[in-house]
Amino acid sequence: MEDLSVPHPSRTPKALGLAVTAALSLTLAAPAAPAAAAPDPDPVPALVAGRETAAPQLVTGLAERAEGTPAAAALAQLAAHPERYRIDPGQLTEVGTERTADGRHTVRFQQYHGGVPVLGAQYLVRLTGAGADQRVESAGGKYFTGLTAPTTAAVPDAMLRGLALGSLADPRARSGATAEDHGLVVLPGGTGRLARHFTVRSSTRRPDGRPTTREVYVDATVGGIALAHDARAPYPAGTRAATVGVPATGTATDAYGRRVQVNTTRLPDGSHQLVDRTRPATITTYDAAGRDLVDFVGGLPADLRPAASPTADFPAATGTGGATDAHLNAGLVYDFYRDRLGREGLDGKGAPIVSLVNMTNDGEPIINASWDGSMMTYGGGGPKYHSFAVALDIAGHEMTHGVIDHTAALVNAGQSGAMNEALADYFGNAVEVTARGMAMTDPKAALLGEAVCRTGTPESCAGRRLDDRRTTVDDYLGTDSSLDQGGVHLNSTIFSGALWDLRRTLDPLTADRLVYRALAEYLTPLDDFVDGRDAVLAAGRSMNLSRAQLRTVAAAFDAHGIRAGWESRLGTDSRALVRAIPTSMAAPAVAGGRWVMGNATGTGDPALYTGSTAGPGTPTRLSPQDGRRHSWAATDGRSAAWLAVGPDAEGKFGMEVLTRPLAGGPVRSLLASRTEQLGEVRISGGDIAFLAEDFATGRTVIRLSRDGAAPVELPLPDGHRPSGLTLKDGLLGWTERWTTGQQERSAATVRSLATGRVTARYESAGSISSTLLAGGRLLWTETPAGPTARSAIRSGALDGSGVTDLLPADSPYAAATPTLTASDQAVTFRTTGSRPADGWTNAALPKLWQLPITGGTPVRVSCNRGGQYEAAADRGTRVLWLDATPGRTDLVVREHPAGHC
Template sequence: MRHRNHAPKGLGLAATTVLALTLGGTPALAAPGADPDPVPTLVAGQDTATPQLVTGLTEAAPGNPADAARTFLAAHPDQYRIDPGQLTELATERTPEGGHTVRFQQNRAGIPVLGAQYLVHLTGDGADQRIESVGGKYFTGLSTPTTPTVPTEALRALALGSVTDPQVRAKATAEDRGPVILPGGTGRLTRHFTLHGSAPAAGAPLVREVYVDATVGAIALTDEGHDPYTLDANDTRGTAPATGPAPATGTAPDAHGRAAQVNIARLPDGGYQLTDLTRPATITTYDAAGRDYNDINGGIPADLPPVHSPSPDFPPGTGGSGATDAHLDAALVYDFYHDRLGRSGLDGKDGPINAVVNVSDGGAPFANAYWDGHEMVYGGGGPQYYPFSVALDVAGHEMTHAVIEHTANLVGFGQAGAMNEGLADYFGNAIEDNARGLSMNDPGAALLGESLCRTGTPEACAQRRLDDHRSTVDDYLGAAPGLDGGGQHLNSTIFSGALWDIRRTLDPLTADRLVYRALADYLTPTDDFVDGRNAVLAAGRALHLTRAQLRTVAAAFDAHGIRAGWQQHLGMDSSALLRDTSTPTGPVAARGHWVMTSGDPAGKGRPALFTGSTTEPGTPVQLSPDDGRLHSWPATDGSSAVWIAVGTDTQGQWGMEVLTRSLTGGATRSLFKSAGPQQQPSEVAVCGDDIAFKVTDYSGGEGRTRILLSHAGGPATELPLPDGHQVSGLTLRNGILAWSESWTANQTQVFTPTVYSITTGQVTARFPTATPASTDSTLLVGNRLLWVETPTDRTRPSSIRSAALDGSGITDLLPADAPARPTLGITASDQAVTFEADSTKPTNGWTNAALPKLWQLPLTGGTPTRLSCNRGAQYEPAADTATRVIWLDATPGRTDLVSRARPTTHTC
């Protein structure tokens, strides 16, 4: 989820003056010449008129904390712009200092708004109770319809369709979690599904949060986060009954064969099981005995009993499976949160804590551990690894995800996802260091997972290290949304590293309480790094840290580049046309204009189709009508645009429609309207008076492809296409239409770039391709046809082919020693060809250098050079005139639409 920066109305600040603004109280002001207070007094909201953080308040607020919080917000409508009727109390927590924190969820017509949580912090009790600070996210511009127009089952099918692997999709399930409004502009009504399934290539189960637009039927957001199931304090699946078992102690070997004392339960039949009844939260451990991890997701199977023994001395297999370590880990994690931080278990309600050890990946070793929303699941290790429960820091990391779900509930995407992982890193290591009595100066204190490997050094084994000194400016990996959820694991140690420096500088207990207070009382689901910094500093103020200690905290964040405006120091060599955009497809461009679907740049409406200049940022102009449908998948020739609208029309019928309009205004004209969901248009192309598009008809089972062409404003008519032939990559220029045509011959799929004359109504050329090979990104440029040819047998690299339109003169534009080759298509102008060179994961892990980059070469061929030295992901390029290209760039920790006039002359 992304939000644009807009100063809230009525909260403008003069840059050269000390803040002197009263928001339902009087913030403390710094005296002239005094050290500046590192805690921000006011942080403006984003895409809302409600401030994100206000500290230094002192207004009296007697009574029930939740009621007092509502009364305070209602009493100051001009300052906070909050309608208390839209707030639902999520939790009211007692703070260690004797105050309360009330966490509210914003709803509209009873529907929750994603990430919209507002918190009110109170000190004292009774008549002495006062408002101390407020903050969070509350969106003031929401007006989206709250009644879905697409059937739930259709939305479920779309959610499942987001899984690209057909084998994974066939076995996946979609749990309906109800309607959710996505913020931004007027908002967007969606239905939230949690996908579960097997994703062996990822090394962990498929768990994907998918939000499908409930008014148009299109994917609005995906979140590759943790399973959002919540613990229920009354959920006793797999735990010992309330009556019968009695607390006992016994011995069990750990994974290294060392005897350990364990808390167990004696059963009525005289046997014993690994159930710890000595704490308010019952802890039970199970041995999957090599069952597949997919058998465990969503709850412990009824036929899987807890680990048991006829005597209180458990056999050696209890250690070999990792059960003993898992049982002890859960107790240590519980004690850390309860005794050190005052938290009642993972869910805050002393709900049961279950663990399943010794799972496999289809019978093969499963080298992973995770919290699935109900219990801990540990792989059994293998030749390289001990059982994953051996690592207390890993166990603490994963169980901290449960704590996060029940507090800030940070989403698993982008900077919020990186903070989710970073907080789990921090507490995982803090739990282990505290239990082992490690000093912060110990070389292993900052290592995560260093004890997992059977061979090698701890440093080589560690999954991450919190003292890697990474910063936003030097090390932030600008991953596109499709990689690691926008870099949630790749960037986690930037945030956890700052927290670890705080723990190293302050005493560990103070740091642990500080970070936990920020998590439990200040962070909200979609916060970014700077929000995280502000949350920790505000928590420090609430914990009465000294001014010197708060400066130490601020300095730690500064050292890791976590401060407002850090993106401005990344040295990007492109020009931003549209910042912080969200789009279902990439941009298109021609003759100085771009066209793209994006959230409203003015923050006033839902996503729409916009156009703007490829050379100046300016204010984009909306092309699509405000009819409640999704308008996307455009094409442009620089004078007009053609696109596809999907959703429910004014007659209440759901379908897809091909529309066109001049970039300078005028009426929107319809070219094609589907007769129902079985007809799906795609791949539009336009050049002057000619418009072409593809329609796939699924009414007969397998899709039948048709090409439709509208000439000189006339109706779209179908072009002849042999039965069984499929087309892709429609391209149109000066009376010529081309595409890549494919069919099956002798059990082999054949691909042929094809040229069609609109004037004669005939195919004029088909270009032979090497077999086996596929073709993609067919482009008409000048008087030539370009395409990407990729051998399916991988015996040679992909190439960019160029040929005359009469079928002659086929050449390869890339030399044999080209430093990069296209992996995701090409775009071209009359002077240059630009392509995206993707990368597979490097052996030593992802780096910015390995992320997708754009390369350009002359239209006549030659050695490609880098288009831009921007260090993050560069993707979805669109060529304009000459050598200018626009693209989507993830370098600054968000997605920007950017432009560059020519390739860089520097060595990147």
């Protein structure tokens, strides 16, 4: 159901001829010298270097003899050429060998580090021939050199599980949630990062009705969430007993009311079930008959049987609920993969194929479909929609996710996730066009899901269209993982559009086999768009495509902007300080021209670093190299204070507040605790403040250290919960919340550290957040009660004498709960972003705005088109932030606002 739930940013095709012509002219343009003087360039790279590794991403053009079984020959090839591959064969374990009908073999190896698997690290070796004629044709994939991460967890298993469950932000989702432990894994990048992998499931539903299901990777050395993304397995099918009976046929009504023939199994009592045994892969279709989706969270209920009829003539409900179409379409998709591509079922080995139709969400039809990791599920539609099982392209899409899971296993996040969706789109449409005998020029050929509407045109009904002509440079939506897993659906047609162009320019059968070979024999889980381009071109070479055909392939990718270095052509107006940083626990702090941040090397290093805003330069490590994670930092431009999380000197898990001058010197500890959750560290001169929450009681207090003294607890009224600390020039501010009767209240508070007295307190019946001391005032955002309320940005005198609205709640620039940062001259706020009615666009992603500290009309900080996150104000109008525009997350800076974009 996740596949069609994100409205696409554009469904209007661009000028096809102009795009393709421009790409061809770019690829084939002759140099200034006579054309005969320059050889025709080879569009297939012989070698593609790896990134963050010495091992190559791709080596092609080989023809080296290899003896033994394919697996043994492949491993011997890697061992015999250490200078070429830079791979230790001892770290590889075979995870599967694909054999094609023409005798080719692709051996897929998984990399292990000290016996622990490395996420997404797969290396493939492709061989042709047999016996004395066996040859290695090419090799490549992801193998990460330089890994030194520990292989033994330092954090107790129970705490890791608790952290995984705690990754569910909604407390209601955590209630009754489960965390299935998959063991340790090393996350690649730099020296690597040891994590424990959990699948977290909750019965709490998302807006589209699905149970919350996440793949969560918890740092096993220091705690904290290292990686999390949506899972594809909310309804594990489990093992079911085989239906006892004999193959038969019957008739049933489809969603359009037509009587059609269906393959069935006749049971001993003469009744029939939708169980098709005419193929090596048994096809079974279940009808939930309106049961709620929560009944299926733990798997198919024990009392659920395949859709059935007392006779060979199935009732009309079999069609209206979608069972008939799901059953027929599963067979058509199976036949496409077997007859056209030589694949025996979704797993390549003829495993059973299961479909489930007609679940409901609180009694309402589900308007979506999904592959859940073990079976297809189709929503039952409703007044405006047929069952989603009616659309053959949707069935092909969902079943292709099953094929991908058993081949490249592309990770469902960012560009790899977008390619996962793109390949499912491509083959879903290819199945429908082939089975229905449609011409590639048919306007409906490129539409996905156009058949599900009861009303409306196919164009308005389609969830996506593969001919929307989107490109990386013009249309890539730069978002972090908080939206659509980094744009897996939103960016998919950039890649699927290139593939669909191939199907329109090459022979369709050739194109289908080419794309399938790239999927099954070249792609690996963490590949991006450019890796996908290289995989398709390399597959073309192995298929002996002509030079002209390979140029056509390259031109199709060029037309969609999928070529090396496309990220640098997006026209950003900010200056990058650190490129491609992991976003987990990475939020910059800045003051006096110096920034401080964890994860600041682009490698996942758990250390804390500092650098100059004049950078980029080389960041300087601040934290000790002690195996703990150092992050959550603050700085006043002279020193930094931060948290260290992980095992202490006695090997016990705990948290510690540390501080050090930016120019160097000893690291000093302020407080270490094994019983408290520490956070919100702030520093100003000799003052350091932070929050401490007792694990046992849940009580949160403010602790303050002055001039190196031991931290002391500051008094707060009973029942008041502090948050949002701000510290500057001997003043401490915070937000506090409490309950009076049945009413929640909040206040923005200022305390003088010299006198110990509260000097200002601004109460509200609404919600106060983002308290900041800047420009001799206390700033905060205030949101009145109400689901559609916008927030005002307010400024209060430090003596409590009055409030000024810097940005009223009724301003056209006001947003819901904006996040603030400020210097003494300017206030910068981030809008949260909201989805337009016609789908997400870059313009709708979170953006930074700035206005004078005294108020005024906001202007854009940057015209970068993608998402802008975690802003930190320096002096004047300078702002640093994490920017996702270029298909990755960079730490960037601007000295002055861009103005109006």
